[in-house]
Amino acid sequence: MAIAIAAIPAFIASLVEFVEAYTIVLAIGVTRGWRAPLYGAAAALLTLGVLVLAFGVTLVNVIDEHAFQLLVGSLLLLFGLKWLRKAILRYAGIVPLHDEELIYQRQVAELRAQGREPDRFDWIGFIASYKAMLLEGLEVAFIVIALGAAGTEALIASTAGAVAAFVLVSVLGAVVRAPLSRVPENTLKFTVGAMLCTFGVFWAAEGFGVEWPGEALALPVIFASFVMVSWLGVRLLDALVPGGRVVSRAV
Amino acid sequence: MRISPSGILRGIVSQTLGLVVDDGFIAVGAVAALVLTGLLASASIELVPHDALGVVLFGIVTIVLLGSLARAGRAARTHAVEASAAERPS
Numbered sequence: 001m002a003i004a005i006a007a008i009p010a011f012i013a014s015l016v017e018f019v020e021a022y023t024i025v026l027a028i029g030v031t032r033g034w035r036a037p038l039y040g041a042a043a044a045l046l047t048l049g050v051l052v053l054a055f056g057v058t059l060v061n062v063i064d065e066h067a068f069q070l071l072v073g074s075l076l077l078l079f080g081l082k083w084l085r086k087a088i089l090r091y092a093g094i095v096p097l098h099d100e101e102l103i104y105q106r107q108v109a110e111l112r113a114q115g116r117e118p119d120r121f122d123w124i125g126f127i128a129s130y131k132a133m134l135l136e137g138l139e140v141a142f143i144v145i146a147l148g149a150a151g152t153e154a155l156i157a158s159t160a161g162a163v164a165a166f167v168l169v170s171v172l173g174a175v176v177r178a179p180l181s182r183v184p185e186n187t188l189k190f191t192v193g194a195m196l197c198t199f200g201v202f203w204a205a206e207g208f209g210v211e212w213p214g215e216a217l218a219l220p221v222i223f224a225s226f227v228m229v230s231w232l233g234v235r236l237l238d239a240l241v242p243g244g245r246v247v248s249r250a251v
Numbered sequence: 252m253r254i255s256p257s258g259i260l261r262g263i264v265s266q267t268l269g270l271v272v273d274d275g276f277i278a279v280g281a282v283a284a285l286v287l288t289g290l291l292a293s294a295s296i297e298l299v300p301h302d303a304l305g306v307v308l309f310g311i312v313t314i315v316l317l318g319s320l321a322r323a324g325r326a327a328r329t330h331a332v333e334a335s336a337a338e339r340p341s
Contacts, residue, residue: 018272074285077312081277085319094327168292201312205305208292212305222309229313233320241331 005219006154007139009195010161013143016188017136018169019180023100024132026173027107032114032234034095040129045166048137052144059149070207072146073200079142080196082227087190088230092237097186100179140165143196194226276322280315286310 020040028037059068089095090134114124144162172180201222202212212218288308291299299307 036316074282077283077285078278081281081312081316081319082274085274085277089323092324094323139282159268169273176319178258190281201305205288205308208289208304209301210292210305211302213302225309225313229316233317236317237320237324240321241327 003153003157004158005199005216006150007161009192009199010144010147010158011092011165011187011193012141013139013192014162014165015169015183016167016185016192017140017190018184020098020103020186021133021136022169022173023104023179024107025129026177026179027104028111028132030127031108031111032122032125036125040126040131041133043126044130044133044137047134048141051141052148052155054147055141056145056155056159059145060151060155062236063149067147068207069203073148073202073204073207075142075200076146076196077200077204079139079146080193080198080200081167083189084193084197084226084230087193088233088237090186091142091190091234093242093243094237094241100181100183100185104179106230143192147199190230194223194230197226198223266282273321274323277315277319280318284311284315304328 025037025041028040058185059072062069086095090097111125111128144155144158171182174189198219202219205212214221285308288311290303291307292304302307
């Protein structure tokens with residue numbers, strides 16, 4: 001159970017983020033060649049691995065249980081609310097859905113405009129790829145660390161979830177060689193948002209010394225409650241802005 | 252696409268902050284929910300049964316989330332009204 005709690009949200013969240021990073025690396029590889037962006041992505045993954053090891057191991061070994069629950073619960077709650085809010089706004093049509101194909105086309109056009117010298121190492125491709133993978137991966141690293149902070153087994157499970165997502169996106173990307181537009185990004189983001197809010201509320205309350213009725217069995221009840229509240233949120237937005245209207249700048 | 256070391260650093264800093272703070276209202280509201288729950292948990296007089304504090308935290312978080320969505324919805328509606336007024340021929 002504890003392993004699934006760490007691995008499943010880490011896997012889903014990583015899937016969302018790695019699909020976004022893959023789109024940019026693909027655009028760089030197609031327009032400028034593959035060597036530099038692959039090195040850039042590998043360097044970013046190494047950086048993220050160091051971050052997870054450094055912060056994850058520190059959290060596991062140094063912080064006492066109640067302080068850990070409160071710290072991690074608070075961070076997960078903040079992080080989960082952010083994802084949940086954005087997913088609800090997308091469902092209501094107020095924020096545009098993430099369009100991998102459109103992002104890919106824009107990246108390709110920008111990268112083509114840069115030009116390159118064929119005989120030299122493509123530092124622009126390297127840095128662009130490093131930046132994309134690192135920035136998208138920071139969210140993954142945060143989730144892996146937070147979910148894995150419960151102990152060594154949890155840290156291994158959450159890391160394994162993220163690695164599995166990376167392997168899946170890499171294999172799919174190598175086969176498809178096009179933006180992974182069919183991945184239901186908003187549904188995944190919504191699911192992870194509700195999961196993170198669930199763990200956030202659960203652990204933060206435990207950090208205050210609260211004992212949940214049924215202990216871990218309270219988790220599916222809290223999750224279902226967040227899903228219900230989200231449905232209410234979509235209905236509320238539909239009443240305020242019927243049919244939705246994409247005005248992401250305004251929110 | 253402009254890429255510079257300072258640009259990457261700025262991106263990392265803003266992304267790190269953006270990990271947890273996207274909408275100020277929801278961030279402040281979530282922190283307030285945690286602080287209020289903490290105060291209730293440590294209060295000498297038991298205003299709320301201790302084991303019900305998880306439900307209290309969930310309730311406040313729910314209000315914060317719906318409040319943030321209502322704000323976003325109102326902002327979107329205002330924006331839509333302004334946009335349609337601008338499109339209308341004078």
